[in-house]
Amino acid sequence: MSQPSHSTLEKTALSQVKRGQKRASYDKTTALDIIDAALMCHVAQTKNGQAFVTPTCHWREGDYFYWHAHSKARNVQGPIDEPEKVCINISLLDGLVLARSAMHHSVNYRSVTLFGVPELIEDKAEKVRQFKIFLDKVSPGRWEQLRPVNDTEIKATGLVRIKIAEASVKFRAEPPVDDEEDYSWPVWAGVMPLERTWGENQQDPRQEEHYPEPTPPKAF
Amino acid sequence: MSQPSHSTLEKTALSQVKRGQKRASYDKTTALDIIDAALMCHVAQTKNGQAFVTPTCHWREGDYFYWHAHSKARNVQGPIDEPEKVCINISLLDGLVLARSAMHHSVNYRSVTLFGVPELIEDKAEKVRQFKIFLDKVSPGRWEQLRPVNDTEIKATGLVRIKIAEASVKFRAEPPVDDEEDYSWPVWAGVMPLERTWGENQQDPRQEEHYPEPTPPKAF
Numbered sequence: 001m002s003q004p005s006h007s008t009l010e011k012t013a014l015s016q017v018k019r020g021q022k023r024a025s026y027d028k029t030t031a032l033d034i035i036d037a038a039l040m041c042h043v044a045q046t047k048n049g050q051a052f053v054t055p056t057c058h059w060r061e062g063d064y065f066y067w068h069a070h071s072k073a074r075n076v077q078g079p080i081d082e083p084e085k086v087c088i089n090i091s092l093l094d095g096l097v098l099a100r101s102a103m104h105h106s107v108n109y110r111s112v113t114l115f116g117v118p119e120l121i122e123d124k125a126e127k128v129r130q131f132k133i134f135l136d137k138v139s140p141g142r143w144e145q146l147r148p149v150n151d152t153e154i155k156a157t158g159l160v161r162i163k164i165a166e167a168s169v170k171f172r173a174e175p176p177v178d179d180e181e182d183y184s185w186p187v188w189a190g191v192m193p194l195e196r197t198w199g200e201n202q203q204d205p206r207q208e209e210h211y212p213e214p215t216p217p218k219a220f
Numbered sequence: 221m222s223q224p225s226h227s228t229l230e231k232t233a234l235s236q237v238k239r240g241q242k243r244a245s246y247d248k249t250t251a252l253d254i255i256d257a258a259l260m261c262h263v264a265q266t267k268n269g270q271a272f273v274t275p276t277c278h279w280r281e282g283d284y285f286y287w288h289a290h291s292k293a294r295n296v297q298g299p300i301d302e303p304e305k306v307c308i309n310i311s312l313l314d315g316l317v318l319a320r321s322a323m324h325h326s327v328n329y330r331s332v333t334l335f336g337v338p339e340l341i342e343d344k345a346e347k348v349r350q351f352k353i354f355l356d357k358v359s360p361g362r363w364e365q366l367r368p369v370n371d372t373e374i375k376a377t378g379l380v381r382i383k384i385a386e387a388s389v390k391f392r393a394e395p396p397v398d399d400e401e402d403y404s405w406p407v408w409a410g411v412m413p414l415e416r417t418w419g420e421n422q423q424d425p426r427q428e429e430h431y432p433e434p435t436p437p438k439a440f
Contacts, residue, residue: 096437175426202413
């Protein structure tokens with residue numbers, strides 16, 4: 001796998017965080033960690049000037065962020081209103097922050113926002129190589145056990161990527177920050193952590209055989 | 221609380237689901253249940269033709285979907301490129317669907333997409349009433365225990381809403397659907413459910429007193 005280059009994201013007129021700058025970061029390693037820890041992102045793009053946002057699953061190789069969809073789907077068509085960049089957000093909600101005043105209630109979270117013009121990948125071998133990387137994220141080692149992909153499936157699947165460069169990170173991971181005079185207010189304050197776990201595997205009712213159970217994603 | 225009206229969402233050129241129509245629904249009750257079960261949404265809007273997407277927390281009263289932010293934040297300014305509607309997606313990822321072929325891997329999820337022109341709410345009493353509804357979603361019964369809001373805080377918080385009308389639902393909640401000839405392929409197939417739970421409360425280190433612990437949100 002190609003390794004990511006450089007250590008800083010590009011702070012531009014688009015990617016610079018405007019509000020809550022004390023929560024902002026342009027550290028690329030932090031961004032890559034958040035991207036890898038999340039299974040789902042939200043892709044925003046315009047069509048005839050109207051914004052649309054689509055949730056989808058993503059993966060990463062090196063400096064590139066990938067997603068796929070039906071080859072006719074809007075979000076793998078590249079920019080429709082030229083020369084538009086898409087805007088993608090990847091967020092993980094980590095907890096509720098309960099303060100002494102309503103105003104200072106907040107959430108702990110990790111969030112990356114990316115901008116870029118999607119690049120369509122049409123080379124068949126490269127598409128298959130990327131699908132394997134995606135499957136390895138979802139369930140390591142599973143690809144080799146599956147019925148192999150065929151040409152119709154490869155053609156029916158649209159694949160795009162953008163470089164992880166023009167981007168920003170925002171995160172919060174701390175107790176409530178109250179107004180100094182409120183710290184003695186008589187109410188519980190702190191963080192209610194949100195935890196994500198994989199529940200018990202639910203085997204397909206149409207499957208009577210017993211096969212080894214899949215490995216879950218390494219992080220989420 | 222005002223009750224929602226009508227039972228069907230408005231299927232328009234914007235809100236009609238284009239891909240995967242068999243997963244689509246325009247049932248309003250289903251949409252409201254998903255909106256209420258989620259804490260976070262993604263608001264997409266344009267500025268000078270460029271799409272932006274912002275994660276934020278939301279709440280609902282009756283037929284209206286609300287969010288707030290710093291009063292100068294982009295996502296509570298209403299449409300910047302007139303007469304643009306924002307597009308909001310609310311998604312809950314419920315599990316990974318592991319099929320016998322890479323192509324039929326999928327996810328179980330619940331998703332609502334809303335379109336609308338944000339309506340700015342400036343009436344002070346109505347703003348406070350809405351903040352209480354939001355707090356009651358985050359932690360029922362907490363509002364009355366907090367240091368009361370003041371005028372500066374009310375003014376600093378921008379509040380907007382859109383009507384839940386021009387919208388669509390997509391969801392998937394079932395085992396893998398494989399090509400018929402693949403069902404005998406020798407690999408485990410089924411669903412790996414993703415579960416969200418509230419971890420042990422983390423009291424603010426600056427708080428030495430013991431107060432009753434907060435009630436977590438009723439659904440997530």
